[in-house]
Amino acid sequence: MERLRGMQAPDIIVFAGSGSRNLGRAIANNLGLELGASELLRFSEGNLFVRVLENVRGRDVFIIQGTAFPANDNFMELLFWIDALKRASAASVTAVIPYFSYAKGDKKDEPRVSIRGRVCADAIAAAGADRVVTLDLHAPQVQGFFSMPVDDLISLPVLCETIAARNLHDLVVVAPDAGYAKKARLWANRLQTPTAIADKRRVDHSESAEIVELIGSVEGRTALIVDDFTISAGTLTDAARILIERGATKVYAAVTHALLTGSAMERIDNSPIECLFTTDSVETQPAKLSEKVEIVSVAGLFAEAIRRIANRESISVLFQ
Structure with a gap:
């Protein structure tokens, strides 16, 4: 990808924490910059x-730090970077969080539990961040937890470009549950395909759910399961199995954030899924990725957002 132009390099500087060193380096490269020098002990x-x-x-500073494995260490590291940069008299500090893990804690849906996303948003504000840039929040309303501007970028155009290049035959987009049906339709509109919905039931806080029904026809078609993230890959692999049983010829999957442990890799390898497309928002998985996993970089997307923010330009074009 060509390096982005129009950057006032002396005015901005990009740093990366230990949770996003590779992505940070790729983003800086897209901007024609070197990562700022830093150290972590x-x-x-x-x-x-x-x-x-x-x-x-x-200077306007951008600190790139995801909050995946280990989630708590990486989140605390993010806070320390923000504080250090503010105390070093940065003009502004933008926290670029490729994966904001605690966004899943967006509501009080049972007695005596914490709204974890709000607690983390308050901590980021208290540390001194002026802006947050993130990718595909689990729930859009999490933006309202922050007292500063939040740019919630979307990976859909980047992933769809990769999938479209595969020329998959008779594609149908499948939502893994009713809650993701609206976003699945955006995928389908982009790829010009029909949609189907898997009816998923989750009974506890374990990282698995049961697929109980499929709404829509997939017979004789190539199915693409889409979601914002996966941890255990249980829902993806269960859905893939049911899709094959219902007559799908092949099954692919695409998620923004792949939080994959060793057991998840085994499930994917043993499943009918031909390929799992995901972004490089998470780079600290504790296990080696399966050969079925294809990484699609979002470095260019984040770099363009940073360039536009630094030059005081609108970033609305990135949401189209």
């Missing part, structure tokens, strides 16, 4: 220590 008792090794006084 992990002490034996678990404490983290961050140090900024560049002069950021009066």
Whole structure:
């Protein structure tokens, strides 16, 4: 991808935390920049220590740090980076969070539980962030937890471009549950395909759910299951099995955030899924990715957002 032009390089600087070093490097490369110098120390008792090794006084700073494995360490590291940069007199600090893990805690749906997404949003604000850029929040209303601007980018155009290039025959987009049906229709409109919906039932807080019914026809078609994230891959693989039983000829899957553990890899390898398309929003998975997983980079998307924010331009075009 060509490096983005129109950047006032002396005015901005991009750093990356340990949760997003590879993506951060790719974003900086897209901008024609080098990552800002920094260091992270992990002490034996678990404490983290961050140090900024560049002069950021009066500059607009972007810190790229996902909050996946280990989620709590990476989130605390993000807060420390924000605080260090503000104390170093940065003109502004934008937290670029490719995967905001605690967005799943967006409501109080049972007694005596925390709204974790709100707690994390308050912590980011208290640390001193001026803006947040993230990708495919689990629930759009999480933006309302923040007291600062939030740009919730969408991976759909990037993933759809990759999938369209595969020229999959007689494609049908499948939502893994009714809650994702609206977004699945956006996928279908982009790919110009029909949709189907899997009826999913989740009875507890385990990372698995049961597919109990399929709404729509997939017989004789190539099915594409779409979702915002997967952890255990249980829903994806169960849906794939049912789709094959209902006559689908092949099954693919696409998710924005792939939080995949060892058991998830085994499920994918043993499932009918031909390929799982996902972004590089998560790069700290504890297990080696299956050969069935294809990574699609969103570095260009984040780089364009950063360029537009730095140049005080609208980023609404990125949501089309």
